[in-house]
Amino acid sequence: MTSPLARIESHPQExxxxxxxxxxxxxxxxxxxxxxxxxxxxxxxxxxxxIIAPGGGRKPExxxxxxxxxTKKSRNSRSPKRRKQTIIIKKxxx
Numbered sequence: 001m002t003s004p005l006a007r008i009e010s011h012p013q014e015x016x017x018x019x020x021x022x023x024x025x026x027x028x029x030x031x032x033x034x035x036x037x038x039x040x041x042x043x044x045x046x047x048x049x050x051i052i053a054p055g056g057g058r059k060p061e062x063x064x065x066x067x068x069x070x071t072k073k074s075r076n077s078r079s080p081k082r083r084k085q086t087i088i089i090k091k092x093x094x
């Protein structure tokens with residue numbers, strides 16, 4: 001199964017259909033998300049009391065780029081149109 005991020009990068013013209021925004025604004029959003037992620041990580045590192053040396057422990061499974069894309073996709077899946085379809089299905093079951 002191809003990840004949605006890989007699909008968007010290989011077919012940028014389909015970005016609007018897949019995630020609801022065009023490819024260029026998506027890239028800008030990803031850049032801002034990565035920048036904000038780095039800022040938050042730096043703040044966390046300043047406050048952290050270390051038991052294990054820096055760089056130790058488990059590595060994250062998804063990059064910040066993939067995480068921001070997943071977040072955007074999950075927000076789009078909760079559209080009002082989707083809710084209406086669910087209500088119609090529930091009414092038909094009665």
